[in-house]
Amino acid sequence: MVSAYFDFVRIRFLTMLAYRVNYYSGIVIYAINIGAYYFMWRAIYGDAETLGGFTAAQMTTYIAVSWMARAFYFNNLDREISNEIRDGSVAVQMMRPISYLLVKMMQGFGEGIFRMLMLMVPGMIVAVLLFPVSLPTDPMRWVVFFVMLWFSFLINSQLNLLTGLFAFFVENNEGLMRMKRVLIDLLSGVLLPITFFPGWAKTLLEWLPFQAITYLPSSVFTGRLNGEEVWNALYVQIAWFLVLIVPILLMWRSARKRLFVQGG
């Protein structure tokens, strides 16, 4: 059974590999994004030593690592689920003795591993060569970062599941999916570290799951969080992972009740 789930990871990975040409351009796009933000922030910093608690060097590393993390955790599970609901093929998937949602997570993970190998690693190498990115030397920090990256993937995918499942309740959730995408990029800290938000927004964001996707792992990686804070950041991620399971299951259960297979 478990091996069936791993097969979904493997098959998605192989499928992505078959279409890998699409991803060569991805490396360039990510490099351009990192470059654009690097130069923008350099202009903003000017002569300033620190802004929002970040030194210019930390900011460069933060940007590079945030975009690279995004390459790993980003996926289109929401779109896949919503399409499968709308064209009715979700029915076929539900006829298998296997959890639909877990299968989706596994497929997302297969995609994540692919993106990590094809995008994140080469992208990071390019970024380190082009920009003054300083990588941590403490191996423990690397280990913690990769654990946190795993949770970034989980939390982001959970939000994608929730968004995708909305297709059961509305006829078209395109708008919702777009909004989610912008919200995650903005509020997770990819575009702007959370410390740059005004005080009230910062407090609000600390109570939302988005910061757990990018801001916390990137802060740990750049060395802005240390000692106890590192573990607290990880606990926040774990807490959000557990909390988000509840609405997903509730939504799945009520969706099952009102499932209306299109074209039936």
Place this chain on the structure above:
Amino acid sequence: MLAIDVNRLRKQFKVQKNREGLKGAVLDLFKREHTLVTAVKDISFQIPQGEICGYIGENGAGKSTTIKMLTGILVPTSGQIHVNGFVPHKDRERFVKEIGVVFGQRSQLWWDIGVIESFRLLRKVYRVDETDFKRRLDELIETLDLGDLLNRPVRKLSLGQRMRCELVAALLHQPSILFLDEPTIGLDIIVKTQIRDFLKKINREHGTTILLTTHDLQDIDALCSRVIMLDDGHIIYDGGLNELKDRWSKGREIVFQFTDAVSLDRVNSLTAGLDVRWTKENEMAAKVWIPREMNVSDVLARVVSSAEISDIKILETNTDEIVREIYRTGSPEAGEGIRG
């Protein structure tokens, strides 16, 4: 034991009503109006193990909705369903291990990977033992003649090839019940025949219960001993195919090819006293209509004994015609009046 037991099953859908015009659209934005559509109206039927049952009806009669409830995809509004002793929508993951499903219009194979990869994945999903899987797969591949397709990705298969692969996919875990939703739709006659023969074979050898919906009545003729006919959410006929034919056929017709020219009077005199009707086909041939209560042999004996016959053809009303008649009139009862 009953394979399928359905009691007063009902399914209602809420359908959004779109109001007309700009004003309607604005109103819709704030308050949606819904209409309740009943797709399946309190139907009951039982199917014993090992039966092949045809489930027919016009488009929108509620066939697919029923299948979706029987397979646990849809939750019924009211009524009871037991399939293999399970309530399908409640115990989904355990229940689906014992059934196989093929939707003619939907693939359950993975589009981008080779057929054999799909099968291997299904083996793991259904937790089929490796040796069982090998044996079963070899058998299925041989009967469905799939040997050279196995390494191709599904998206490169023709419809006929894909359909045969779908059948294998649905049967790998040796389900005791097979649901087929229009399995022969869009297929050529050779593949259709191959699939029908195959279904008969697995039913015979493994006792697999089969419930199939179809618009192709030749599927029914070839496979089913029993037919359930649905119209507007109601069951309008449930019984043997032969009874359906007997009950709704408009009698039989025999075409006689005589060796000499015949007249209508002449043939009428041959069967004087019998309630039959003659029509002339051409100079040398005439057709006689015989009501279904009458024995064909009675008429045959009379004609053959007093005229030279070169050829005889017995025409039975085919299922297509009967079903078309029932669809057209909406119920078998109305069909009664039309006959004769």
